[in-house]
Amino acid sequence: MEVFFELIGDAESLRTVCEQLSKEPVLGFDTETTELDPYLGELRLVQFSTGKRSVIIDIRRFGSDPRANRDLEPLRELIESERTVKVAHNSKFDAKWVRHHLGCEVGGIFDSYLASQLIAAGESDRRHSLADVVQFFIGTELDKTQQVSDWSADELSQLQLEYAARDAAILVPLYTQLKERLEADGLTRVAELEFNAVMPVTDMELTGFYLDAARWRENIEAIRQERDRVADELQEMLSAGVSQSSLFGRPEINLDSQAQVHDALSNLGIPVPESTRASVLEPLAEEHPPVAKLLEYRGLQKSLTSFGENFLEFIHPKTGRVHSDFRQIGAPTGRFSCSNPNLQQIPHETAYRRCFHAGAGKTLIVADYSQIELRILAEFSGDTNFIGAFQSGVDFHAAAAAQVFNVRAEDVSPDQRSFAKRLNFGVVYGLGAARFAAMTGLSQAEAEGTLRKYFATYPDLDGYLRKSGDSALRTRLARTASGRLLKLRYDENDRAAAGAARRFATNMPIQGTSADILKRALRLIHDELRGTSGKLVNIVHDEIVLECDEADSTSVSEKLKTAMVSAAREFVKAVPIDVDVAISPDWTK
Template sequence: MDGVFGKGHHLHLIDGSAFIFRAYHALPPLTRKSDGLPIGAVAGFCNMLWKYVQDARGADAPTHVAVIFDHSSKTFRNEIYPLYKANRPEPPEDLRPQFPLTREATRAFNIACIETAGYEADDIIAALSCRARDAGGRVTIISSDKDLMQLVGGGVEMLDPIKGKPIGPDEVREKFGVGPERVVDVQALAGDSVDNVPGAPGIGIKTAAQLIEEFGDLETLLARAGEIKQPKRRQTLIDHAEQIRISKRLVELDCDTPLEFGLETLEVRDPDAEALIEFLNRMEFRTLTGRVAERFGAAAPAPVVVDAPAAEAGAALPPIDRSRYEVIRDMAALTGWLAGIADTGIVAFDTETTGLDEMAAELVGVSLCTGPGRACYIPLGHVGEGAPGDLFGGPVLAEGQIDRAQALAALKPMLEDDSVLKIGQNIKYDVKILARAGIRVAPVDDTMLMSYVLNAGTHNHGMDELAATYLGHACVPIKDLIGSGKAQIGFQQVAIDKAAEYAAEDAEVTWRLWHHFRPQLSRERVSTAYELLERPMVPVLAEMEMAGIRIDADHLRRMSSAFAQQMAGLEAEIHELAGGSFNVGSPKQLGEILFERMGLAGGKQGKTGAFSTSAEVLEDLAAEGHDLPARVLDWRGLSKLKSTYTDALPLHVNSETGRVHTSYSIAGAQTGRLASTDPNLQNIPVRTDEGRRIREAFVAGPGMRLVSLDYSQIELRILAHVARIPALVQAFRDGIDIHAMTASQMFGVPVEGMDPMIRRRAKAINFGVIYGISGFGLARNLRIPRAEAQAFIDTYFERFPEIRVYMDRTVAEAKQDGFVRTLFGRRINTPGINQSGPAAGGARRAAINAPIQGAAADIIRRAMIRMPAAIRDLPAKMLLQVHDELVFEVEESAVPELIARARQVMETAAEPALQLDVPLIVDAGTGLNWAEAH
């Protein structure tokens, strides 16, 4: 290299600040073992830099590179507009000491580390990009920050570091509606609420792009604003012209940012192995230290202590190498693998199928892993590319595959062997696929559930995210194999060699994640929650989901027809109230009718300029006595029931079983509640006649009955226990109507002969307090003035001061620990609890509610786990779980026995782990359909 930057050179500019915040939010809180120093962001940052160094090779490798950081929060823009970024919260306390360490890490990697006082990182990136471009070189900005997109073009491109996708002029136009050269004009008009750039009120990105495209540039638009036809938009631009010009100065990057160095000083240099290893070892990053030492052929120093995030497995592991995977094409090879698994007693496995519906998908292949680099793929159902069909027109299998029945017969003993632990990621899917093939997989461990019990509320638990976060590894994207959209193919059409790399990698990643998470369970004191609440749910839910439930499709079709007629009648009424026809399903048109044509108060416009017509807005208007929004709410309710249930449910009937098979997500809600999907059977409304009629469509089979058992007020009972409220505890023990008792305590009225409206208000407060309801929220629910609602809440806390004590104590613990625990040891992380601003209230309410809702979820899980053994000898199956309710299908003669046994299991589910101060009560019902049973 000649030392002068110019043509043929390629400069990489890494947005260091974005890397830091990505790393901080991607990883759970981590501390250095030796002194408790927060290092989570540093760990993630180092893993990202190491991946960059490894990937930045080949023909298109950079010749020059730098990592750019923000120096401080105050810049020259604050002199232009003092409120610039005024709404930005201060960095979290545990992140601040990590900022200097990320700079030190950059220098340890021997990469230029740049920051300039008074200027943002984006300005430095702009100045370097402009200089490199003017010198004839190429520039790649490694960031997805929209504010940098104005620099794209003329030899400057961006690269999204998360998706690995380039961002060029076409991608910029897709995001902003204009080319890079006009991005600043669009941003000046639209403003930015995050950075507190004012822009033009009521004008969003889409409208701004249309205006700039029409008038050419911002100054021309402002000069000719009087030509705009829409009165409101015209006046906005005229009235706020100077504010818009200031906004442009705020969003426009400064290519003249002073730099005290030349581009030639940014030449790529290999890391100094000794310095880098010393830094990583000092940070106690054992895995990464080992990888770096192996890469440079150096001896890894003895670690100070067990490392931070990525090597809980106990020893540095080599990087994942897909070239080492084996394709099993004959029984001899499979037999050898099975013998090895029998020796080790542990295997990670995964299934590949023709689709995502476990009740319809066919098995395509199985992957196995017994250690790092020791993984294989057994293809069973791949079709030949371009192969002719068989005599019946079906596809012909590709060559080099074991007969499926023969392979499954060989795998079955191992998969059912109680002495061999089977590890999976979201293993419930694989359990169901193999159950349909007559194989009972047990015992099992699930890395998704391990991550969930450790990190609920911190991040998602999908394999790709876990691999990137904890292993520093990017998995092969499934889209790379099967494509997307209309061109998407089935996995059975993927070439076997390509499929093997993908599938065996999944098995190896699962094996590594298991070794990473397993030791943490006991250290973080969540082993009991995992072993008793998460792991045993897999076979229970798999059996429930496979059982499915019958529906009466004719009943739903009749309801759909009735809903359509009711909706048509409501539409006619709505059009008459509006003084003309319009699309009732269009929020934009409805907003114009309500707030422009009718002139109703309370209209709020979003960035797109459209009025909000959310349910809350319409409910407020309806409460004020306006008929049109009330009728629209009725229409929307029917429309949702029709599209979500009466039209959609028959489409979910499985052609083989004739039943609907929902799927339960175990690791969805952070409180432990299950989530029902495809179809969602947990959100069918039960307080309306229409919702109850939909439940009528869920029916029992011939000679059978549906039985529903439902916990009575379980969350209030748990609140009485955890908050130690003597009045509530005694009321529950005495079997008193808790809502009437609360009303009597609050309003000084006798329980006997109580006005139902007073009891209703007490009920709303009882349940609202659990969810941290505000005076505003209660006022909305009860349709009463806000001051009256707040007075109710104040009176409630006066009568039951123990609740306030519980709330304050729980929030304090959450702020100190970063999590709360349920009565059964489930840890629920509260990552936003120490934030300030509007998000703080939501985080506080979530922290207060989590131990209560989480304990209720834990109790019903404990009941579900015990239920199969309790009813195994009965002609009955557990079909559904809907929050606090379990639904069974049972032969008519066995209904009384089923109710007695199931009630006993549910009412004693907390025991022996916990003896509640209040009894758990379960209501039971039975009928030919779900509505009758409930």
């Protein structure tokens, strides 16, 4: 296919072409860069295409500091304009470069990567690279060989420029196809929600989260010493079951090998089940000291390997901060996932969390939704008693315990509250009696009885969960409040698979609506933070962390709370929403 393009490298033609392009309703939008990291590389090209006409802007021709170059103002206006839809594939990438190197936001985002993920609706075998999406929705091959070519050469080759133009041009027909499919599948609202969340996520990744390396190292050192001591004691205990085979002390067992540890424990006469995971070992720990020691070792070792020295490698040499990768549709439910490093799995202990703190003169605002998934479940079920437990305004689990066990709120025993709490969390996931018995120590019959009592207290909750599961299995579809879609695939002859599919499909609308709410909140707070010192630094499913000037902490925290409550209100009408906000020097509460 022959590709036509205009190469723009001077102020006058840039002004002219931007004025013409700004009249277009839809433009393909792409960038070429010399690196993958916007803090390390150069934004070389910005491309637009109407599908017929493609324009390549060579940013290098506008000097080494494009942020400061007034000649690029028409370009910034075009990029920021909400009137012209910008179709980009994984727009977060382009938005980061534009944000950092041109100093503007991208307005009117339509992201073909996110759109393709929404349409795939959880079908995991679908791929979402631009080439894959083009192949699937248009049916043509896209040559990506130039993607990794050298974009730092002063004279770009004809091949490179054609590639750059073609990548932008293909996005327009792709947009037509994707838009049609989004509408046909009832995904317009959720698509809007996703596209509006791209800029907040872009800014959050660029800002990064400050991690105090010195504090982190102190923590590691203390744990390492503890780990070495415990490992030694454990080796000693395990070798008691083995005949002395060497003059040089006991044979070493690899404590990280399940197989070796399993054998060693068996040799000591400890009846270890096939699995050696913590939940099956815990009941044995009291009677058998080596098992207790193993669990202690595992905890320390996990800390050291997942949250040890390696974590510090993620501190960026230029910014001194950690810039994780947030995948906006990381799970089929619509939840984010996070990697390199995963800031959504930092242990709760203060020792870790206090290493993430605000810079000098700054403070963190840490806000999270209280019981958001249970409130969503209450909303969906419409169950009067369940909603009533939230409306009572007191401790929810205690209120539920009072209802389930039919006692006055002030007479709820700690045990009753604990049962209610575990049931409340469990029902969201489709908890069964066997599992409930295992985690509480109740007999199977007692567990069944308690579950029955629970659902008798909340008959409409019971009804909702059954109906929701039935309908999902029948239609093989589930949706969240924003319309996010999940296609279920399972073998109906496989009972276990069908059971898992039911639990997944019942949980998805709840977990997914929580994700919808968070994404809506991200957009609202992003808009509210313009012109303030506030910046997003982290999100963890139902939690948002901001950093701002100490002087602004009160006003920013109020903005955050308002945004989060408003976002939830768009989806949850009948149940009160509660957001806990803390102003804190570090990521503790």
